[in-house]
Amino acid sequence: MNRSADTDVSGLNTLSGFAQLVDATVLARAQRGDMQAFATLYARFGQPCYGLALRLTGNVTQAEDLVQEVFLKLIDTIRSYRGEAPFGAWLKRMTANAAIDQLRKNRRFSDADPEAMFANLDAGETSPAQRLDAISLLQRLPPRARAVVVLHELEGYTHTEIAKLFGQSESYSKSILARGLQRLHAVAAAPPTET
Amino acid sequence: MTMNETPSPESISLLRRIADARPEPSADLWTRIEAAHTTRARRRRLYRLVAGGALSVAVIASVALVGLHWPAGGLNRSADIDWQARAQALELQLQALQQTGNAPVAMTVADTSDPAAIELEDIDQRLQAAYEHGVYANELIPLWKRRSELLATLITARKEGLKLTRI
Numbered sequence: 001m002n003r004s005a006d007t008d009v010s011g012l013n014t015l016s017g018f019a020q021l022v023d024a025t026v027l028a029r030a031q032r033g034d035m036q037a038f039a040t041l042y043a044r045f046g047q048p049c050y051g052l053a054l055r056l057t058g059n060v061t062q063a064e065d066l067v068q069e070v071f072l073k074l075i076d077t078i079r080s081y082r083g084e085a086p087f088g089a090w091l092k093r094m095t096a097n098a099a100i101d102q103l104r105k106n107r108r109f110s111d112a113d114p115e116a117m118f119a120n121l122d123a124g125e126t127s128p129a130q131r132l133d134a135i136s137l138l139q140r141l142p143p144r145a146r147a148v149v150v151l152h153e154l155e156g157y158t159h160t161e162i163a164k165l166f167g168q169s170e171s172y173s174k175s176i177l178a179r180g181l182q183r184l185h186a187v188a189a190a191p192p193t194e195t
Numbered sequence: 196m197t198m199n200e201t202p203s204p205e206s207i208s209l210l211r212r213i214a215d216a217r218p219e220p221s222a223d224l225w226t227r228i229e230a231a232h233t234t235r236a237r238r239r240r241l242y243r244l245v246a247g248g249a250l251s252v253a254v255i256a257s258v259a260l261v262g263l264h265w266p267a268g269g270l271n272r273s274a275d276i277d278w279q280a281r282a283q284a285l286e287l288q289l290q291a292l293q294q295t296g297n298a299p300v301a302m303t304v305a306d307t308s309d310p311a312a313i314e315l316e317d318i319d320q321r322l323q324a325a326y327e328h329g330v331y332a333n334e335l336i337p338l339w340k341r342r343s344e345l346l347a348t349l350i351t352a353r354k355e356g357l358k359l360t361r362i
Contacts, residue, residue: 035229042225050220055213064220071228072235134212153202154214181202188205 017048018088027087030078038075045088046071049095055150056099058139066102070095096151100165103143114175118142118183140187145180152177264333278339285346292353311349318342 022041029037049070053063073094081090138146144166151157151165152173162173202210221227322338 035232039225039229042228046225047217047219050224051216051218054218064224067220067224068228068231072232075232134209135216135218137209138213149210150213153210181206184209185203185206188209189203 017051018045018092019086020044020088022087027078027081027083031081033075038071041074042071045091048088049091052092052095052150052155053099054135055138055154056096056147057102058135058141058143058146062102066095066098070098073098092155096155096157097165100147103147104166106143114145114172114179118145118179137184137187141180141183145176145183148173148176149180149184153181264331276340278336278343282339282343282346285343285350289346289350289353292350309349311345311352315342315345315349318345 022044026037026040030041046067050063050067053066053070054060057063057066070091074091081087085093138150141149148162151162152159157165159170159173159177163170166172318338318341322335322342325335325338
């Protein structure tokens with residue numbers, strides 16, 4: 001990769017999120033186990049990684065635990081990264097997979113049935129403070145529905161990919177997405193309640 | 196009600212706000228990750244050390260155990276020889292020698308003044324006892340080997356018409 005004018009001294013250019021490109025020397029140093037190189041990678045990818053984790057889990061503590069898990073795994077597996085996909089895309093997939101694994105571990109009875117998953121949810125009243133925090137509105141969705149909405153609508157995953165991640169059918173993914181969006185619409189359109 | 200996968204304008208606006216949000220993790224998260232990595236690396240080193248030590252102990256114990264059950268002479272090709280069959284063949288050879296009269300009549304296996312015959316008798320008794328006690332087959336090998344050696348010595352002596360006084 002040629003270092004361009006918008007590339008800083010750390011070897012990473014100034015694109016945002018997972019789209020940032022990584023200089024080959026930083027990757028090579030990380031692949032040799034140089035912790036300073038991992039610190040550089042974290043400085044650039046820690047935030048997008050945490051943002052995705054937070055959208056998927058809806059919980060600050062769980063999201064930080066997930067980022068920790070992902071970076072520890074990155075330290076272990078970076079030698080296997082051959083550069084077929086951009087580094088950011090590789091890390092994003094690792095983060096999404098770790099979040100889905102966690103969701104699958106905490107499986108609930110209703111998770112197999114999209115209708116049951118959305119049953120008994122409250123009417124969706126939101127305070128003005130909640131409405132300002134867009135991510136907190138995602139918490140109004142059941143965990144799996146939140147993950148499907150985020151992966152499909154924000155991260156560009158296909159239903160085939162989501163179905164594979166959850167070990168379910170494509171129609172399961174489509175059904176959860178439709179219900180999730182409907183629920184999100186209800187949350188977004190509902191008049192705010194005074195607290 | 197039909198299920199629609201297309202987000203409403205309100206949902207799109209909300210999703211856009213979610214996508215634009217840049218939540219920041221705790222400032223000390225990388226420090227915690229580094230600390231977790233250091234702890235994990237230390238634990239792995241310790242595990243490798245313990246596992247390596249355990250493996251070494253197991254190997255030493257195995258070698259010691261094999262050594263206990265191995266015939267005198269250690270790991271050599273003598274273990275591959277069927278000493279029992281050889282001893283039986285030599286015995287037949289000795290008997291044949293005695294019958295053809297190649298050897299003096301007085302010098303028989305049972306000759307109690309012949310040290311080889313005396314030791315042969317002792318070996319036979321030890322073999323008998325070993326079989327009665329059901330010892331491991333590899334513990335019998337030294338006895339059958341010694342019996343073969345004694346019989347070979349006796350055959351040589353008989354052929355040459357010698358009487359053994361010392362082995």
